[in-house]
Amino acid sequence: MPAGPFQPFAHLHPVAPPVATDTRENVLLAAGEVFAHRGFKDATIREICERADANIAAVSYHFGDKAGLYAAVLEYAYAIASQRAPIEAFFAHANTPEQKLRAMVEMMFTRIVDQGRPSWHGVLMAREMVEPTSALDHVVTQSIAPMWKRMTDIVHAFLGPHASEAEITAAGNSIVGQILHYKHARPIIVRMQHGQAYSSEQIDYWARHVADFSVAGLHALRAAIDQRSTPTHDSGAFS
Amino acid sequence: MPAGPFQPFAHLHPVAPPVATDTRENVLLAAGEVFAHRGFKDATIREICERADANIAAVSYHFGDKAGLYAAVLEYAYAIASQRAPIEAFFAHANTPEQKLRAMVEMMFTRIVDQGRPSWHGVLMAREMVEPTSALDHVVTQSIAPMWKRMTDIVHAFLGPHASEAEITAAGNSIVGQILHYKHARPIIVRMQHGQAYSSEQIDYWARHVADFSVAGLHALRAAIDQRSTPTHDSGAFS
DNA sequence: AGACTATTCAAACACTCGTTTGAAACACAC
DNA sequence: GTGTGTTTCAAACGAGTGTTTGAATAGTCT
The missing domain is CATH 1.10.357.10 (Tetracycline Repressor, domain 2)
Incomplete structure (x- = not known):
């Protein structure tokens, strides 16, 4: 099992929000599109990662799960929707x-x-x-x-x-x-x-x-x- | 490939409607429930056949395809709906x-x-x-x-x-x-x-x-x- | 009964899915 | 440079899917 750094930088820089690696945010954005277009079940991690130019394992690494990715997408979408x-x-x-x-x-x-x-x-x-x-x-x-x-x-x-x-x-x-x-x-x-x-x-x-x-x-x-x-x-x- | 008798009795008894083997109609009924409940994609022919007490291969034999079964279900549902x-x-x-x-x-x-x-x-x-x-x-x-x-x-x-x-x-x-x-x-x-x-x-x-x-x-x-x-x-x- | 077809069955095949693995690449402090 | 922790990668695993196979069974006519 990977070291599982699901909250990267959690102990440093208590200021900045998630900060997000490039690929982490790319996956988040691609997942938003795909989930919205196909729904949770029909969306495939492979399509998401392909659109994000990321490896399949990125989901497991950054979000733990497909469900974890979905939850993160909901949070992310809520944030930018209420901001924009x-x-x-x-x-x-x-x-x-x-x-x-x-x-x-x-x-x-x-x-x-x-x-x-x-x-x-x-x-x-x-x-x-x-x-x-x-x-x-x-x-x-x-x-x-x-x-x-x-x-x-x-x-x-x-x-x-x-x-x-x-x-x-x-x-x-x-x-x-x-x-x-x-x-x-x-x-x-x-x-x-x-x-x-x-x-x-x-x-x-x-x-x-x-x-x-x-x-x-x-x-x-x-x-x-x-x-x-x-x-x-x-x-x-x-x- | 099987003999593919998709229109059984087609050359005999030109009177009776499909007549339907027991299992054929059972599959049709079970498929109606499952398709209505889960949708085409999420419905599995294993669940359908289990509910119908039929073998998995029954779908292929009687309807050719999952799509063929779905089309038959639509026809069947239309018929009984407009009748009932x-x-x-x-x-x-x-x-x-x-x-x-x-x-x-x-x-x-x-x-x-x-x-x-x-x-x-x-x-x-x-x-x-x-x-x-x-x-x-x-x-x-x-x-x-x-x-x-x-x-x-x-x-x-x-x-x-x-x-x-x-x-x-x-x-x-x-x-x-x-x-x-x-x-x-x-x-x-x-x-x-x-x-x-x-x-x-x-x-x-x-x-x-x-x-x-x-x-x-x-x-x-x-x-x-x-x-x-x-x-x-x-x-x-x-x- | 015998011949022939229609139907059923357990098993397997090919494919896609989410997830895991172990090694490689990277970043950066010392 | 060395060492340590983070991130990426190609490959594989295991479960679930629709479909096929080839043999076994049931049914029906002569």
Whole structure:
């Protein structure tokens, strides 16, 4: 067994973050792409190391495991995602619930569906929801749960204080589901809905549509809730 | 190479459908479960044959290939799905567009999210949309395209004659996305939204919610379309 | 019964995967 | 330079995969 220096320089330079050998970071970057593209199980260490110009054994040496590499990638992706496109930036000028909802939709489209930048963090999260790995616990507490909290808070503000928990989660699922559909069903969308699918303009259009569609759904749900919780006394009147 | 009798009894009894040896049908049934549960790639023919009490070589003998088995399963699932829960039954008493939409949502929930019966056809279709196999072409022309046509027809009826194609497909995606979310994100939904998730009552509730939510979204979109295509002439008025 | 085909079976083959190995190459203090 | 610890490398290992093989069994018609 190798000496296993999984935390290199741990006892020196307590300042600098991981610091990362060249190959270590190369493997991390390549692994991010491959994991995001193929998923944990279908990704092969050989492809990752080939893209990183590294030897197969590099994974075992630097990360111990395939699972260890995956965990490191998640950490790395989380770090650069929150650094490069911080969540708060999307909500900077969002004051009303509707503005917050639109910011939320835009952010999720940017992080999950858009693909240009090295932003595989959203993609990995989306994958983790569909086919969880052993890293799910960590992903949930670090990323998914806070995001879901933010979403349900917005929905709650829309639906008012009388909304039940079931209504809030159902509405949240409706919004998230619309967005994730463009990621999950991408192959079939590209195939059946011709036109230059997944261009930036197209994604912008979809994001606006999902926001509009959801706002209408939320307003209708709010109306039903209000009518239920404060029934009109002149019950004979039309709607 | 074996004699390869892929169409057994082809020259005899031109009447009876495949007739199917015991083991052939057993393998077909077991393969349906395993493919639906694990997906094409992660399903192993060893597990399939074990569940079917058949020898490993049975797949090669009866279906030629793992891909051949998968294609046969799709055909088989399509046949029993359209026999057991025929689509038209859902639309029997649906006359208005809204009733048709509700029937559509209910049907998709029943076929894809519900899990009781041997109804892996919907599950396999949903899988094929996310990670297509070589059978995608066939699945699209046989199942997905007709279903999508039905959906867009309903949406078109909702949105009126002035709706653009982009608006129709986006609205269709919003509806389908909401439904499929309950299938794809099932692990995370079960985990985060406690309570007895995926009970029959829960699924009914979700189906009703998705229909309500979508109807509201469609009405709002319709209003925007009508306002755009027949602009009010007293343009000075407040909206 | 006999001849012939269809079907089943245990075993093996070829391949890919993640992981390990032991030696070589490197870095750097002394 | 020598010595020590870190990092890379080609090669192999062991487990799991789909597929094939060739013999054994079951079935069916004459």
